[in-house]
Amino acid sequence: MPDNAIYYRLAYAATLLLYAGYALSLAWRRARLARRRGGHV
Amino acid sequence: MTDSPSATAPSRRLDPVAMLAALAVVAAYTRAIWFTPPERIQGFAQKILYVHAPAAWVAFLAFGLTALAGAGWLFLKDERLDRFAESSAEVGVVFTTAVLVTGPLWGRPIWGTWWTWDARLTLTLFLWFVYVGYLVLRGAVDGRESRARASAVLGILGALLIPFIHLSVYLFRTLHPMPVVARPEGPTMPPVMLTTFFFCFFAFTLLYVALVRARVAYAAERDALEDAARG
Numbered sequence: 204m205p206d207n208a209i210y211y212r213l214a215y216a217a218t219l220l221l222y223a224g225y226a227l228s229l230a231w232r233r234a235r236l237a238r239r240r241g242g243h244v
Numbered sequence: 245m246t247d248s249p250s251a252t253a254p255s256r257r258l259d260p261v262a263m264l265a266a267l268a269v270v271a272a273y274t275r276a277i278w279f280t281p282p283e284r285i286q287g288f289a290q291k292i293l294y295v296h297a298p299a300a301w302v303a304f305l306a307f308g309l310t311a312l313a314g315a316g317w318l319f320l321k322d323e324r325l326d327r328f329a330e331s332s333a334e335v336g337v338v339f340t341t342a343v344l345v346t347g348p349l350w351g352r353p354i355w356g357t358w359w360t361w362d363a364r365l366t367l368t369l370f371l372w373f374v375y376v377g378y379l380v381l382r383g384a385v386d387g388r389e390s391r392a393r394a395s396a397v398l399g400i401l402g403a404l405l406i407p408f409i410h411l412s413v414y415l416f417r418t419l420h421p422m423p424v425v426a427r428p429e430g431p432t433m434p435p436v437m438l439t440t441f442f443f444c445f446f447a448f449t450l451l452y453v454a455l456v457r458a459r460v461a462y463a464a465e466r467d468a469l470e471d472a473a474r475g
Contacts, residue, residue, distance in 0.1 A: 207353035208288035214349040215273060218295045218342045222269070222451060225338045226262075229458045236465050 265447070265454035272440075272447035280440040292350040293424075294440055298448035299342040300368075304406050306336030306452060307375060311403035314396030323467065324460075326392040329399055330382060331459035333375050335452055340372045355419060363416035367409045374402035388467075 276294040283290035313329035316322070347365065348358040359365065378398050385391040408415070413422050425431040431438055 204282065204284060205287040205289070205353065207286075210349045210353050211288045211291045214292045214295060214346040215277065217345050217349070218299065219273070221338060221342055221345070222455075225335075226455065226458070229455070229462060233458075233462050233465065236462065236469060240465070240469055 259454065259457060261450070261457055262454040265450040268447035268450050272444045275440050275443060280437055283437070286354055289350055289353045292346050294444045295448075296343060296346040296350060297441070298444045299339045299346065301445060302448050302452045303336050303339040303343055303371070304410070305449070306332045306339060306456075307371070307399075307403050308406060310336060310375075310378075310399045314399035317392050317396050321389075321392075323388065323392070324464075326388070326396070327460050327463040327467070328456070329392075329396065330379075331456050331463055333378050333395075333399060334459055335455045337372065337375050337379065338455070339448075339452070340368065340375065343368060344372060360419055362419045363412040364409060364418055364420040367405055367412055371402065371405045371409060374398070374405065378402060 272294070276291055280291065280294070282288045310329045310333040313325045313332065317325040317329065347368075351360070352358050378395055381398060382391055382395050385394055412418060413420050424433060425438070425441060433441065
């Protein structure tokens with residue numbers, strides 16, 4: 204069996220980072236909106 | 245149709261769909277890494293299939309729904325459809341990025357090259373460009389109605405690439421592997437790998453649903469705030 208585990212580990216790490224990063228960006232954008240909403244009231 | 249600011253006030257509670265999706269994704273990675281054997285010929289690199297193929301499915305689903313929502317907006321002029329289309333396109337770009345990152349990571353050990361200008365790979369890259377362009381267009385057009393109309397048209401046209409990408413392995417001479425599951429003779433994978441494969445499809449589809457729900461909620465809050473600022 205070929206020794207190529209590094210590629211799959213990189214692929215799994217990259218996808219996890221991508222999805223988690225996007226979810227965090229959404230949470231950050233919503234928090235920023237909430238702060239703006241607080242400034243309006 | 246617009247939502248009142250109170251109807252779109254942000255909720256501090258965690259979305260149960262998001263919690264379920266996070267659990268499903270963790271379970272999918274756990275099963276793929278520790279409870280699914282590597283394939284004999286390709287070795288561990290074959291496990292990239294469990295994140296690559298579901299990401300491609302979700303990208304197609306996301307852009308297909310973007311096109312449907314865009315078409316719906318053209319008929320109904322309902323802002324909720326435009327917000328859904330915008331959200332689904334953004335999440336679709338994230339999943340297409342995952343496809344374009346994981347594909348070369350599989351290609352390098354199996355094909356001996358990170359990239360080749362094969363029909364499926366090239367068309368998938370074009371799909372990514374079209375929907376990145378869709379998101380850029382949305383940021384560049386002022387006025388909600390103009391923005392929704394222009395992006396609905398682009399969203400529909402972009403989705404026309406999807407059947408070509410799906411059929412590219414049959415229509416063109418291509419390096420990309422033929423389907424291993426959706427084939428008339430039945431799947432070629434052993435049951436343990438097949439279970440992981442389908443579970444990953446389920447988990448990443450659920451992740452799509454959770455991310456789109458959060459993105460739609462953000463877009464609704466943003467629009468309500470804009471309306472309130474305008475008076």
